[in-house]
Amino acid sequence: MRKSIFHLLILAPLSGLLAVPALAQIETPAPGNLVTEETILAYPETKTVDVVDELFGEYISDPYRWLENDVRENEDVAAWVKAQNAVTNSYLETIEGREVLAASMTKLFDYDALSAPTEAGGKFFYERKSGGQNQAVLYVREGKDGKERVLIDPASWSADGATALAEWKPSGDGKFLVYAIQDGGSDWRTLKVIDVEKGEVLTDTVEWAKFTNLAWMPKNTGFLYSRFPKPKEGGTFQSLNKNQAIYLHPLGADQSKDYKVYDTPDRPELNHSAELTSDKEWIIITSSSGTDDRYEMTLIKVDAPEIKRQTLVEGFDYSWSLIDGIGDTLYFTTNKDASRLRVVKTDVSKLESRDVMCDGPDAETTICGKDVFVFSEVVPEHSATIDSAAIVGDKLYVDFIDDAKSRVEVFALDGTPVGLIDLPGLGTVSELNGSAKTATGYFAFGSFNRPTTIYSFSDAGKSAIWAKPDFPFDPDTIEVKQQFYQSKDGTKIPMFVVHKKDLDLSEGAPTLLYGYGGFNISVLPQYKPAWMAWIEAGGVFASANLRGGGEYGKAWHDGGRLQNKQNVFDDFIAAGEYLIAEGVTPENGLAIEGRSNGGLLVGAVMNQRPDLFAAGHAAVGVMDMLRFDRFTAGRYWVDDYGYPDKEQDFKTLLSYSPYHNIKSGTEYPALMVTTADTDDRVVPGHSFKYTARLQALDTGDKPHLIRIETRAGHGSGKPTDKLIEEYADIYAFLAKATGLDVVK
Incomplete structure (x- = not known):
C-alpha cells in the first residue's frame, strides 16, 4: 500500500496591489486578431476585489479571490475562463509545429500500453490501451495460454472519451470483479460489479467512493471500500474531504444496506483504507492523517463470530505497508528504525506484555503494562530504498530504488538472501505482484526509451517476457544517461x-527539464510519448531527482519539506545551471516543466530565478500556499507544506508561494499554465489566481498564458486525444521559446 516562501513580500499597503488596473488600458483583441511576439499580449481584463487578510501582523492582499469560485457554478469565473482560452488559442495559432508534434505523439502513442496481470481463480486480468484508444480496456484470459476477451471497455461510457475505468479488483475465485468509474477526471468514483463469466454488469452501484482500496470478502459475500459522506449541494468539487469511513457492500444489495465497518467520528480528518491478506484470514485497516507516510493499523479477524478491532500499530509515527499474510504471520515494510525501510513480520496470534507510557491519575504520565504485537526483522535496511515487496510462493521479492532506478532482490521468508531478478537494463519496476498461493509473480518494467513490458518470474535470476508491445520507435537510437550534480548546499543530486x-x-x-520534489514520491525512469516527441524533434529531456521525493528514503523526503522546502527549489535551479554549464543546453534554451506539486516548483523557481529559464510549463499547480488547505484534498498536504495558520509555517510558505511572490518590474520567461475545470485535487482557482496576477503586474512582454481544459481533472483518466492536443500545444509553445525547430 504505497501510494498526494520566497523573499518576504508584504502586499500592504492596500493601494499598492489593489490599485493595479488589471491591464484595463490594454484592449481585448477583436475576434480573429492574432497575437505575435512583436506585440504586447492583450490579456483579458481581470477584475479585482478588496480582500485583505491579516495574518500574524502582516496584511496579505488577495485581489483575485473571486477566481476561487467553481467555474461550473459561477458565471463570472466561466466568462474569465472563456476569455483566457480565447487569448491562449489565438497565440497558439501563430506557432508553427503543433501539427507536427501532434502527428509525432499520435505515432508514439501507437503501441499496446500494458498492465501487469492479476491472477484470480485461474484467470488473468490486465489492462491494454492500444494506439488510438482514449481509455484503457480491461481484458480477462482463462489460464496462461487461454484466449483473451474484453471484459470492460469504457469507450461507450461517454461521447468525449473522458469517462475512464479506474480501480478494479477481481474476487478471489475470479467470478466477479468490482470496478470504479471515473468521470471527467474527478477523484470521485462510482463502483459497479461485473459477472466475469457472463460479462454482465450487476445492479450493484456505490456512489461517493474516493481515495479507496477495493477488497473482496471470502465466498464473494461482498467487498470493502472507502467513501465520504455525500457533499452538500454546490460542494462536490471544492468542499473539504472529511469523515471517510470503510463500508462493506453486500453483493446484490442496495447501497443503503452497506455496513459501516470502521470510522473515527472523533477524528474526522483521518483517512482509512482496507485490504485483506491473500488467504482471506485478516482485514488490515490503514489510517492516515495526511499525505505523510505515517500510519496506524487496525486488525480484524475475518471469520470471527463478531467484528473485533485490534490495534496492530498505534501512533502516527512511521510508515507501515502490508506485503501479505500467511496464516497468522503478517509481513510488512516499515521505516521504523530504518530510514530506507526494512521488512518485518509479526505473529498476530501472539501478544506480549510490554511496559509503555500511559496516562495516570491527575493527567500524569506513568509506566503501565500493555499487550502489544511484536515485530521481528526479516530483511534489514539496505543502502537502497525499498519501494515495494511481494510474497510469491515461498519467496519474498523486494523492489529497491537504487540511485533512482530499480533492483529486485529475492529472499527466503526468513530473510536469507537468494539472489536477484534479471532486469533488462536501467529502468523502473512497477506493479510487482503475486501471492503465497501462486508460484508465479509478475511485474512491469519501463524506462525513458522503453514502453512498459510485462515480465513473469518464479525464482531468483529468472524472468521471462509475458507481454511486450511493438515499440513505436527504435529504443536503441535513444541514449539514457544518469549524471550527478551538486545543489547549492553541496548535496549530490541524480539526474537522467x-x-x-x-x-x-x-x-x-533546447532542453526540457522536469521535476517534482515532494510527498515522498520517487520520480523514476518512465516512457511518456510527449517526452519522446520532444526528444525525436531534436531536444534533450532531463529529469532531476529532487529532495522531497522518496528516492533515498525518509531523510531525502524530510530534506525537501516543511522548513526545508527551499532545498527543492535550490536543487532544481542547480539542475538548470548544471545543464547550461555542461553545454547540454544553451543559456536561452532551457524550458522547465512540473505537475501538481511540480507546478508549484515551476512557479516558485520562476519567481526566484527568472533569468535562468527560457520558458516553463506549470501544470495543475499549487500556487496559493496560504489557502491550499481550504479545498478538497488540500488539507492533507500540511504534512509536506505545513500549516498556513501556524506562524513559523506561514512565514516559510509566504517566502515561496508562487502567487504572492511575482516580482513586478522583472522580465519573466514565457510561461504556459495548464489546469482543468474538474480538477478536484488541486482546484483550478490556484492556477487562475496565479495567472491573473502574473498578467496584471509588469512581468515583461513574453507570453504568460493559461490553457484550461474542460471535462478533465488532475490528470488521471484523461483521454488520449485530449493528451495529444494538449501536449502538442504546450510543447510547440516551449519549442518556440527555446528555439527548438520541430518543423524541420
Missing part, C-alpha cells in the same frame, strides 16, 4: 539526461 544518440551537442540543444 535523454536524447537521440546522433544529436549534435557541440553547441547544446
